Amino acid sequence: MKHKSLLNLLTILLFASSLTADTVIEEIIARVNSSIITRSDLARSREELQQELKQQNVPGTDTRAKEKEKDVLRDLIDQQLLLGKGKDLGITGDTELVKRLDDLRKQLKLESMDDLEKEAQKQGVSFEDFKAGIRNQIVTQQVISHEVAPHIQITQKEVEDYYNGHKAELEQPEAVDLSEILVSTGSANLNVDPNAAPPPEDPAKVSAAEEKAKQLLASIKSGTKFEDVAKKSSDGPTADQGGELGQFKRGTLAKELEDLTFKMKPGDVSDVIPTKQGFVILKANEHVQAGIAPLKQVENRIQEAIYYEKLQPALRTYLTKLREDAYIDIKPGFADTGASPNQTKPIYTTASAADTSPAKKGKKKKKLGIL
Numbered sequence: 001m002k003h004k005s006l007l008n009l010l011t012i013l014l015f016a017s018s019l020t021a022d023t024v025i026e027e028i029i030a031r032v033n034s035s036i037i038t039r040s041d042l043a044r045s046r047e048e049l050q051q052e053l054k055q056q057n058v059p060g061t062d063t064r065a066k067e068k069e070k071d072v073l074r075d076l077i078d079q080q081l082l083l084g085k086g087k088d089l090g091i092t093g094d095t096e097l098v099k100r101l102d103d104l105r106k107q108l109k110l111e112s113m114d115d116l117e118k119e120a121q122k123q124g125v126s127f128e129d130f131k132a133g134i135r136n137q138i139v140t141q142q143v144i145s146h147e148v149a150p151h152i153q154i155t156q157k158e159v160e161d162y163y164n165g166h167k168a169e170l171e172q173p174e175a176v177d178l179s180e181i182l183v184s185t186g187s188a189n190l191n192v193d194p195n196a197a198p199p200p201e202d203p204a205k206v207s208a209a210e211e212k213a214k215q216l217l218a219s220i221k222s223g224t225k226f227e228d229v230a231k232k233s234s235d236g237p238t239a240d241q242g243g244e245l246g247q248f249k250r251g252t253l254a255k256e257l258e259d260l261t262f263k264m265k266p267g268d269v270s271d272v273i274p275t276k277q278g279f280v281i282l283k284a285n286e287h288v289q290a291g292i293a294p295l296k297q298v299e300n301r302i303q304e305a306i307y308y309e310k311l312q313p314a315l316r317t318y319l320t321k322l323r324e325d326a327y328i329d330i331k332p333g334f335a336d337t338g339a340s341p342n343q344t345k346p347i348y349t350t351a352s353a354a355d356t357s358p359a360k361k362g363k364k365k366k367k368l369g370i371l
Contacts, residue, residue, distance in 0.1 A: 030073065030336070031078035031329040035334055037073070042334075045288050073330075074338040079140065081322040086139035089146060093138035100134055106240070144311075148318050154303055162302050163295050170293050174250050176261045177286040179243035181229060182236035184278040185212040203300045213272045213279035226283045235278065247288065262287070 023265040025067060030037040053065050086093075105116045163170070185205045216233055220226050230236075230243030238244055250258065260270060264284035273280045295302075320340045329345060330336055 004235045030077060032077055033084055033327050035084065037076050040071060041076060045076055059163065073334055073338050074336050076337065077323075077328065077336055078319050080134070081319060081326060082140040082143045083136055085147065085322060086143045089143065091139050091142050093135045093142065096138045096142075097131065097135050100138070101131070144315060148314050150289065151309075152307060152314055154306050154310075158306055159299060159302050160295070161290065162306055163298070165300075167292050170298055172288055172290065172293050174262070174290040175247040175288040176264070176284055177247045177288070178245045178261060179226060179283040179285055180236060180245050181213075181216060181226070181234040181243050181281040182275075183216065183233075183280075184235035184277055185209045186278075198221070209278050210272065210274075213281060217269070217272055217281050218282070223262045226269060226281075236280075237354065243283070244285075247286075252358050288314065300342070322364045 011314045019343075023312050027039040028036050029039050029042060046069065049068055053059075053068070058065050078201060101113065101116065105113060107117070108119065110116050117130075118128040120127050139312075173289075185202060208360065212233075220229055231241055234243055236243065241309030248261070250262065253261065257273075260273075261282060261284060264270065264282075264287070266284055266286050270282040273282065316338065322339065323340045324342045326343075328336070328339075
């Protein structure tokens with residue numbers, strides 16, 4: 001299920017879709033410079049929107065759902081404009097694509113890229129289209145970072161005003177942020193549960209694991225960084241992240257662990273603790289006090305919130321300008337809700353896509369209709 005959900009998420013993000021082997025007639029509903037948008041592109045995007053709304057438990061009758069439905073063609077045009085700008089800027093996304101594919105492979109615990117390709121194919125997506133979708137996402141993100149983000153300014157007064165106006169949202173319970181190192185006793189399930197019972201009775205494995213854990217603890221006490229030991233020697237699923245477990249609120253840990261960890265100061269390391277999977281060493285990274293977080297503690301979070309509040313209108317302004325500089329032709333009966341009144345009107349609307357759409361070139365099995 002984990003594999004399926006992750007790949008479904010990435011499939012929803014695809015800007016380009018795979019083509020079937022059968023010959024089909026594609027009705028073109030819009031041209032954006034040298035690219036085209038077909039009726040099937042629009043239908044696919046609408047279907048993906050419905051899946052997204054369903055996952056968010058948003059009913060189709062909801063006002064937000066209706067607005068998003070109206071904006072589907074606008075969003076497809078946005079994508080083509082950003083991809084075209086990325087091409088103009090020489091943004092390929094090659095390096096980031098390799099990194100993201102490898103991160104996904106690790107996340108899915110796959111041995112090779114061949115295995116990742118097989119997982120994509122199980123979802124009915126060709127690996128080339130799968131990669132193209134991720135690449136397109138990278139390019140659009142990098143265009144936004146290059147062209148829009150630098151113009152978004154956030155003042156200290158805005159941060160302070162946001163803090164003073166959202167204090168109820170910034171209230172936090174007492175919590176402790178923990179990292180762990182697990183030395184397994186051989187249990188098949190290595191998902192560490194801090195509330196777990198002691199390990200099963202297997203004297204040889206238990207003794208060896210406990211001794212190894214004690215050696216790792218001694219290494220940490222002698223000056224080796226906890227994170228380095230976790231990355232190198234932990235058997236837990238958080239090893240690659242240096243053992244980072246995240247925050248635990250009061251009442252979420254077993255009483256024995258809560259009593260131990262909530263007394264620890266930031267940087268403190270516990271003794272070796274027996275659990276169901278083996279032996280664990282815990283480190284307290286931060287002790288969060290109950291109440292309204294001080295401004296300094298949440299300043300980065302507030303800046304991020306303000307940034308995203310400003311990003312959407314700034315991005316719409318940028319996309320409006322791109323529209324004014326672009327050739328956009330939309331078939332009667334369809335509407336671009338992001339259209340600018342200053343857009344140049346297209347000169348013609350009946351050119352054959354087969355002659356003017358390099359974006360679809362090379363797809364020999366697909367015939368393109370006339371707009």
